[in-house]
Structure formats: structure tokens, C-alpha cells
Amino acid sequence: MLSRSVVAFCFALATTSSAQQQGDALDNRDTCAHRVLNCDPDVDHFETKVEMDHSSTVDTLEYKNTYILLDQTWPTRGPWMKSTSQKIVFVRCGCPVPELSADWSEANVIHIPVSTVMVQMPDTLSKIYLMGQRSKVVAVESNRYISDATPEIHTDIRDGTVNRLDLSLNGKPSTRVTLSFTDGVFDANDVGFRLQLVDDNDGIPKTLAETECIFPASDDPEPLEAVMERAFNSSPGYVETGKAWVIMKGDATATPSSLSYDIFFANQLPMKLTLQGEASTCGGDVKFNIDRSSAPANRPIYYRLHELQGGFPDVLIVQPRSLGPLADDPKVKARLFIDSDPGEKTPLGRAELMKLMAILLGSVETGNTLFDSIEQRYGEAKALAEKASYRPSVGKPGTWNEAARNSWMVTVGSTYVGHFLRDANVEYRNIDDSVNKELCGTGCGACPSGTSDTRCSAPLADYVRLFKSADFWISGGIGANCWSASCNFEIDADTLLDQNRAAFSQFKSMQCGSVIAIDKAHNGSGNSYWEMSRMRPDVILMDLVQLLHPDLGLQRETVFFRLLDPPSNTEGLPSCPVSSLPVSPDDGSVHVTSRYVVKTDNMALDSTVGAPHFIVLDQLPAASAKIASALGISEEDFDIAMVNNERSDSSFNVDVTVRVPKCQSHSCGVDVGQKLNSIGSEEIERALALNGVMVNQGSDPTLVLDAAGDIIPLADLISSDSVDQSEPEPKPAVPNEPAAVDKSNEVLAADDKNDGLSTGAVVGIVLGVIAAFVLGMFGTYKHAYAAGKSAASQASYGQKEVTGSDSVA
Known part of the structure; x- marks a missing residue:
């Protein structure tokens, strides 16, 4: 058997020879696709171009005849983000690399379109597949986070068309051994330890080989991998593990020692073999902690890219995170392209980065078309949200695993998630970053948790105080560090509540069954929300609009989000403090609604976190019961909500709606309306009980709505009753004169036949115009207003139904 040293030498010689034959090019100039022959620098070689309108990370995207300059920067999102900028020179395949200024000397050069790609994260992988470039993917880091959103990916991995870098050549997970020390210290050059290779196959440990003494504190310690190679190379089973890499960390001389070693094996270390430590024969007294595991997928062995059957990929598409300690390879570094969407601030900004992927792949027309469609649908969803009657308040996100630790991750309003909430037309207390600073500390980028500038950790008690009255809780059950695989579960309200019943039972959203989870698209391998959401913000926004604005009456099936069923175990859970009346009255009832202006300009703000109106919204649940009692009605028949119209810093509108049950006529609502x-x-x-808050009735009329969708102003009903009560008795019939005949139907029929307009028709039109004007002034009353189907009752007005101009399809 050849020694491993000889094999390694032969491999190195072959690699060197191959590199020399290809001109030692670190870039992909020799393997790019659709090569231009006899490239003319005076000809524009990019017929279709990309324009970036939404991205906040693209500083420069400049087209030249034969190349494109891309300069990107993005803010850090926490310690996991290892890079915050990139410069790329895209060169048309077959054209020479241009001579550029010193500013571009460190830029990676990628010849486009590329032939093959390696992909780090599943959301990038889905972009490539959706652009029809499936055949260009030759390797992935792992299949950990890949869902069934694009089932062909699993097929390609299973068939070996796409290689997994976290697996060894024999298809088994490679081995990682972590060596650390719990007691003792290496405080001198002659204090050390040795490693032993032990065969424990039959339950009786047998030492096969041991290393020489290793002295970590010596001036020039020999690399551990070299010591292991020399000692274990001839041991049965060990040679199959392949090459080993060792990462040494910590301080050997510290007390206690912080020294540790991560040992990565190219292949799997046979299960019967283990490593053990011994120190007494080397002058040491340390105790060993040796853990064996499969090499984690976030530490893939990138050297395997050199061994792919089709050669090293043209480009490695990664995210701005660490590639692990084994990616320090010149060709790996030279061919990196960072898919920087975690650094984008807006949903459309993230989605638009698919255009850069299109430049790489040679699919610019497809990328432009895909994004244009997504942009249009996102705009339609946003416009639909603006038609909603009311603006619910939300808490975001929900992290039950953190609630158990008495802290809560709070999303910053200026971020990607914050933009979704704005466009979904909801009230979110942290929508202003200054609120985040009040709640979490010294600023968005220096939150107490130190994790990210998109989230910060607030004490749970503070979060409960500020968000317990929110109408909805979005992302229930999703932890701060939850990624695709670890989020792959179907949460339910009972499980969520049990995580911290004392805290979660205080949330109005839990009491009222309005917790929204992101687990609808989970499956056996992952949650496609994490894989697809960055390029389908239109779907996310439409999901949110449907769930957060039930008054719009949307009937589509959600994709990523779902509303959890209320908990079945209600022990210690208060009943819902508010009544959410249906969009339209049920048969046999009418709704009476009146608008009020709430003014907060004189309210004391010393302890207020967030805009002043949130203090009022916090009080609405408790105030509802008091207002209902004063009106002499049941709490179940009372609803009060913030109106979806313009709000100033010092005032906003609320609608009070009262249901009058067991009623077939608008006139049933007169008494309640007058009392309102x-x-x-x-x-x-009085019910709000907030110093400095004033409430006045709005200028819009109080209205009465029936189950048919007909609305009559209360004042008209009162006026009609007065007319009925004062109507004179009919004159007695004149003797020998025929009784009067009601010919109104004949008149109407005749009017229909005439080209001109009768007096009755003119009156009907005038009344219709007046009714339409009233409805326009008060055009946000639940679905009846949004759908534009409000009309005066034919019985009262003798006119056809008036359809508003702001109808929702």
C-alpha cells in the first residue's frame, strides 16, 4: 500500500500540472459559456441590460461594451455576517479582462455567462432553478435547509447530478473531532499531551497507535495534523479517513487553558475508532474533553470542489457569512459571488437581486420579466391593503424559546420586516427606529443582545406591557435563531401557550385567537418560507393582507402564513376582551356605526414608548366593556377600532359599531344611534381614562347598515319617523267619485319608456347622488364601504342600488 504522503505528493503534482495547462487562471475564463469569438471592444456585447430600482446595496452597476462593473455595500446584520461589500467585474466570455483603476484591483473577475455554479444557501438555489438554469448547478454546501418548494433540487442531489460538499466521496458525512481541556494548563514548553488512536470495536478498548508528545506552549509547535499523520498513517482503518485539517484556537498558557483543536477528516473516521488523550507521560496534568460529530454543514470541505468530475465550478454563490475555516483556498476566494439579499432593507430590494443572478447565468430577459411581475403583484397587494377599513395593531416577532428566558426579540421598524408591516397597512409600535432605541438601548446597531441591527432583545416584561394589546401576533413560535430546518415544525396555540403561560396568557392575540404562524409551508425537509420568501415578497404581502384585514373579504388560500386555532386548554387564559363583529350584519340584525376623533396632543408623554396613539390603543380592550355598559348593550354587540385613514401625530379616528340583534328594519337602530x-x-x-386625551364625534353621519348591505344615515331615519308621525289624515272620498288608484308602478313603467326624465326619476337621481356623496365621505365602513355596495334602502328611497367608485375586485 502506498503511504499517504506519496499519494498526497502525486495528487499535488497532478494538480500543478493541470493548472499549468490551463494557464494557472484563478478565474473562469477557460470554462465560461457562449464564448464570443474575436471580441470587438467597440461593440456592445450586452443587448439586454439590467436596471436596479429598489436595491439599497447596489452602489454601482455600470455597463461597458465588454464588461460590467458591480459595486455593492450593505450594513452588518450581526456577528454572523462576515463581509459587507463586494466588487465584481463581469466580463463577457471570450473578451479580455479590462485594465481598471486601482479601486478595482481587488475585485473578483467573473466571465459571463457562467457554465457551472456552486450554491451555499437554498434561497439562491431556488432563484437559479426558477430561471430555468437547473443544469448549471453542480454543487451545494448541504441539503439541510432545502424544502420541497423546488422538488427537482432533491432529485438532482439524490441522483448525484448535484454534489453535497458536506459528504465525503463515499457518500458518508465526514468526521469532526473537537479536542479541549477542562482542567490544568500548559504553562511551560515541556508540558504537553499525546493522542491515542483506540479501537473499541468489541467493547474492549485497544490502543492501536499514539503520537509523540505535543507541546502547545513551545515556541514553534509542530502542526497537530503532521504529528497525527506520522503516528496513525499505518493503522488499520485510519488511512480511509483521508486528509485531516486542524484548526487550533485559544491560549495554551491561560488558566484555565482555553486551548482547543477542531480536527476535520476528509472522510468518515470508522465508527470503531476513537481518539483519546494522555498527558502524564508528557509532563501534563490536563483533563481531556473529546467530542466526535459529523462535520457540520456550515463547515463544508471546500477543497472537494477541486475533485468534482466536471471541474471546479465557474462561480461560488454564497451569502455574506463565514464559509468556515477550510475555505481559505485561492480559487475559492477568486470565484466568490455574494448573494447579498440579507443586507437589503426592503422586500422588493431583496427580490430585485435576482437580476444580478440573471447576469451571472445569462438569463437577463427572464430575470427582468420575473421581477417585473413580482413588483406589479406586490404593488397590487399594497394597494388592496390601503382599501381596508381598519388598521389593526401587531406584535412581531414571537419567540417562545426566548420568552422562557425572560427576553424577547423585537424587530426594528426600518428593516425588511418593518417594510412588510408598513405595506400591509398595520400599526406596529417599533415602526420608528427611535422607538427601538427607547425599548432596547443605545441604538439599532448596539442592542443589548448584540445579535443584530435588525432585532434587539427586550425584557419580556417590557414586551408584554407594550404589545399585549396588539390585535395580532405575527410569527408565533418562531425563534430568533430559527432557520429552515430547526423551524420545521407545525406549531399550535396550546404548545405555544405552554412555553410561558404566565406571559402569553396576557396577550390579547392569544385570548382572541389571532396568532399567526409562518409554518404553513413546512414539510419533511424544511420550510419553504425561508427558501422562497426573499424572491416572492408579493406572496408574503398578500398572505399578510388577507389575514390582517378580514374586512376585505379575500377568499384566496394563503401560502406561507396561517391563523392558529385558539388554544383548547384555557386554564389561566382570560376570555377575549373585545368583540370583533362580522364585516356585514347577520340576517336578522343591523349595525349602527359612528365615527369619533381621538385627540392626543395634550396627553402626558413622559413614559410613552412609541407614538401617542398606541397608548390609546392599549386602553381600547378594557374601555370596550365600559362603553358597552354605558350604552346598555352586551359586550358581544360592541366593537371599536382604529380607522384606516390619515392619522396625524396628535389625532386619529375610531369607529364605534353596535350590533342590534333580532332586528329586520333599519329603524331598530334609531335608539342606539341616538344614544351614541x-x-x-x-x-x-371616560372609559379611556387617559389624562389629556379628548374625544369628539366626527363630522361624518351616524349610519345604520342592514344585512343586505343597505345603509341609511341615522338622521334620515329620525326625520322619516317624524314625518310618519305628523302625516295628515287622508281626505274623505268624494261621493260618486271613483276611488283613487295607486298608479306609481304605471308612472315608473312609463318613465322607463320615455326618453325624457319624469319628476320622480329626477328625485331618485338626486337622492342617489346624495347617498353616493355620503358614502364617499364615510367610505370605510367595513366591507360594505370597501366593496362600494352601500345604498339607500329601496323601500325608503325608491331608487336602485348605488355602487361606489372605490369597489374592490
Whole structure:
């Protein structure tokens, strides 16, 4: 058997020879696709171009005839983000590399379109597959986070078309051994330890070989991998493990010793073999802690890219995270392209980065078309949210694993998630970054948790105080460090509540069954939300609009989000403090609604976190019962909500809606309506019990709505009743004169036949215009307003239904 040293030498010689034959090029000039012959530098070789309108990370995307300059920078998102910028020179395949200024001397040169790619993360992988470039993917770090969103990916990995870098050549996970020391210290050059290779196959440990003494504190210690190679190379089973790499960390002379070694084997160390430590014969007294595991997928062995059957990939598409200690390879570094979407601030900014992927792959037309469609649908979803009647308040995100530790991750309003909440037309307390500083500390980038400038960790008690009255809790059950595989579970409200019943039972969203989870698209291998969401913000926004604005009456099936069923174990869980009346009255009932202006300009703000109106919203659940009692109605028949219209820093509008049950006529609502007009402002102000807050009735009329969608202003009903009560008795019939005949139907029929307009028709039109104007002024009353189907009752007005101009398809 050849020794491993000889094999390694032969491999190195072959690699050197191959590199020399290819001109030692670190870039992909020799393997790119669709090569231009006799490249003319005076000809524009990019017929279709990309324009970036939403990305916040692209500083420069400049087209020349034969190359494109890309300069990107992005803010850090925490310690996991290892790079915050990149410069790329895209050169048309077959054209020479241009001479550029010193500013571009460190830029990676990628010849496009590329022939083959290696991909680090699944969301990037999905972009490539959706652009129809499946055949160009030759390797992935791992299949850990890949869901079934693009099932062909699993097929390609299973068939070996796509290689996994976290597996050895024999298809088994490679081995990682971590060596650390729990007691003792290497405080001198002659204090050390040795490693032993032990065969424990039959339960009786047998030492096969041991190393020489290793002295970590010596001036020039020999690399551990070299010592292991010399000692274990001839041991049965060990040679199959292949090459070993060792990462040494810590200080050998510290007390206690912080020294540790990570030993990575190219292949799997046979299960019967273990490493053990011994120190007494080397002058040491340390105790060993040796752990064996499969090499984690976030530490793939990138040298395997040199061994791929089709050669080293043209480009390695990664995210701005560490590639691990084994990626320090000149060709790896030279061919990196960073898919920087974690650094983007907006949903459309993240999605737009698919255009850069299109430049790499030679699919610019496809990339432009895909994004244009996504952009249009996102805009449609945003416009639909703006038509909602009310603006619910939300808490985001929810992290049950952190609640158990008495802390809570709070999303910063200016980030990617914050933009979704803005465009979904909801109230989020942290939408302003200054609020995040009040809540979490000294700023968005220096939060107490130190994890990220997109989130910060607040004490759980503070979070409960500020968000317990939120109408919805989004992302229930998703932890701060939850990624695709670890989030692969289907959460339910009972499980969520049990994580911290004392805290979670205080949330209105838990009490009222309005917790939203992101687990609808989970499956056996991952959650496609994490894989697909960055390039489908239109789907995410539409999911949110549907769940957060039920008054819009959308009937589509959500994709990523779902509303959890209320918990079945309600022990210690208060009942829902508010009533959410249906969009339209049920058969046999009417709704009476009146609008009020809440003014906060005189409210004391010393202890306020967030905009002043949030203090009022916090009080609405408790105030509802008091207002209902003052009106003499059941809490179940009362609803109060913030109106979706313009809000200033010092005032906003709320609608009070009262259901009148067992009622077939608009007139049933007169008594409640009059009481609302009489005491509504005073009772709302008293129930809120906030110093400096004033409530006035709005200028819009109080309205009465029936199950058919017909709306009549309360004032008209009162006026009609007065007319009925004062109507004179009919004159007695004149003797020998025929009784009067009601010919109204004949008149109407005749009017329909005439080209001109009768007096009755003119009156009907005028009344219709007045009704339409009233509805326009008060055009946000739940779905009846949004759908534009509000109309005066035919019985009262003798006119056809009026359809508003702001109808929602």
C-alpha cells in the first residue's frame, strides 16, 4: 500500500500540472459559456441590460461594451455576517479582462455567462432553478435547509447530478473531532499531551497507535495534523479517513487553558475508532474533553470542489457569512459571488437581486420579466391593503424559546420586516427606529443582545406591557435563531401557550385567537418560507393582507402564513376582551356605526414608548366593556377600532359599531344611534381614562347598515319617523267619485319608456347622488364601504342600488 504522503505528493503534482495547462487562471475564463469569438471592444456585447430600482446595496452597476462593473455595500446584520461589500467585474466570455483603476484591483473577475455554479444557501438555489438554469448547478454546501418548494433540487442531489460538499466521496458525512481541556494548563514548553488512536470495536478498548508528545506552549509547535499523520498513517482503518485539517484556537498558557483543536477528516473516521488523550507521560496534568460529530454543514470541505468530475465550478454563490475555516483556498476566494439579499432593507430590494443572478447565468430577459411581475403583484397587494377599513395593531416577532428566558426579540421598524408591516397597512409600535432605541438601548446597531441591527432583545416584561394589546401576533413560535430546518415544525396555540403561560396568557392575540404562524409551508425537509420568501415578497404581502384585514373579504388560500386555532386548554387564559363583529350584519340584525376623533396632543408623554396613539390603543380592550355598559348593550354587540385613514401625530379616528340583534328594519337602530350621538364622546373619553386625551364625534353621519348591505344615515331615519308621525289624515272620498288608484308602478313603467326624465326619476337621481356623496365621505365602513355596495334602502328611497367608485375586485 502506498503511504499517504506519496499519494498526497502525486495528487499535488497532478494538480500543478493541470493548472499549468490551463494557464494557472484563478478565474473562469477557460470554462465560461457562449464564448464570443474575436471580441470587438467597440461593440456592445450586452443587448439586454439590467436596471436596479429598489436595491439599497447596489452602489454601482455600470455597463461597458465588454464588461460590467458591480459595486455593492450593505450594513452588518450581526456577528454572523462576515463581509459587507463586494466588487465584481463581469466580463463577457471570450473578451479580455479590462485594465481598471486601482479601486478595482481587488475585485473578483467573473466571465459571463457562467457554465457551472456552486450554491451555499437554498434561497439562491431556488432563484437559479426558477430561471430555468437547473443544469448549471453542480454543487451545494448541504441539503439541510432545502424544502420541497423546488422538488427537482432533491432529485438532482439524490441522483448525484448535484454534489453535497458536506459528504465525503463515499457518500458518508465526514468526521469532526473537537479536542479541549477542562482542567490544568500548559504553562511551560515541556508540558504537553499525546493522542491515542483506540479501537473499541468489541467493547474492549485497544490502543492501536499514539503520537509523540505535543507541546502547545513551545515556541514553534509542530502542526497537530503532521504529528497525527506520522503516528496513525499505518493503522488499520485510519488511512480511509483521508486528509485531516486542524484548526487550533485559544491560549495554551491561560488558566484555565482555553486551548482547543477542531480536527476535520476528509472522510468518515470508522465508527470503531476513537481518539483519546494522555498527558502524564508528557509532563501534563490536563483533563481531556473529546467530542466526535459529523462535520457540520456550515463547515463544508471546500477543497472537494477541486475533485468534482466536471471541474471546479465557474462561480461560488454564497451569502455574506463565514464559509468556515477550510475555505481559505485561492480559487475559492477568486470565484466568490455574494448573494447579498440579507443586507437589503426592503422586500422588493431583496427580490430585485435576482437580476444580478440573471447576469451571472445569462438569463437577463427572464430575470427582468420575473421581477417585473413580482413588483406589479406586490404593488397590487399594497394597494388592496390601503382599501381596508381598519388598521389593526401587531406584535412581531414571537419567540417562545426566548420568552422562557425572560427576553424577547423585537424587530426594528426600518428593516425588511418593518417594510412588510408598513405595506400591509398595520400599526406596529417599533415602526420608528427611535422607538427601538427607547425599548432596547443605545441604538439599532448596539442592542443589548448584540445579535443584530435588525432585532434587539427586550425584557419580556417590557414586551408584554407594550404589545399585549396588539390585535395580532405575527410569527408565533418562531425563534430568533430559527432557520429552515430547526423551524420545521407545525406549531399550535396550546404548545405555544405552554412555553410561558404566565406571559402569553396576557396577550390579547392569544385570548382572541389571532396568532399567526409562518409554518404553513413546512414539510419533511424544511420550510419553504425561508427558501422562497426573499424572491416572492408579493406572496408574503398578500398572505399578510388577507389575514390582517378580514374586512376585505379575500377568499384566496394563503401560502406561507396561517391563523392558529385558539388554544383548547384555557386554564389561566382570560376570555377575549373585545368583540370583533362580522364585516356585514347577520340576517336578522343591523349595525349602527359612528365615527369619533381621538385627540392626543395634550396627553402626558413622559413614559410613552412609541407614538401617542398606541397608548390609546392599549386602553381600547378594557374601555370596550365600559362603553358597552354605558350604552346598555352586551359586550358581544360592541366593537371599536382604529380607522384606516390619515392619522396625524396628535389625532386619529375610531369607529364605534353596535350590533342590534333580532332586528329586520333599519329603524331598530334609531335608539342606539341616538344614544351614541348623545353620550358617545363623553363615554369613550371616560372609559379611556387617559389624562389629556379628548374625544369628539366626527363630522361624518351616524349610519345604520342592514344585512343586505343597505345603509341609511341615522338622521334620515329620525326625520322619516317624524314625518310618519305628523302625516295628515287622508281626505274623505268624494261621493260618486271613483276611488283613487295607486298608479306609481304605471308612472315608473312609463318613465322607463320615455326618453325624457319624469319628476320622480329626477328625485331618485338626486337622492342617489346624495347617498353616493355620503358614502364617499364615510367610505370605510367595513366591507360594505370597501366593496362600494352601500345604498339607500329601496323601500325608503325608491331608487336602485348605488355602487361606489372605490369597489374592490
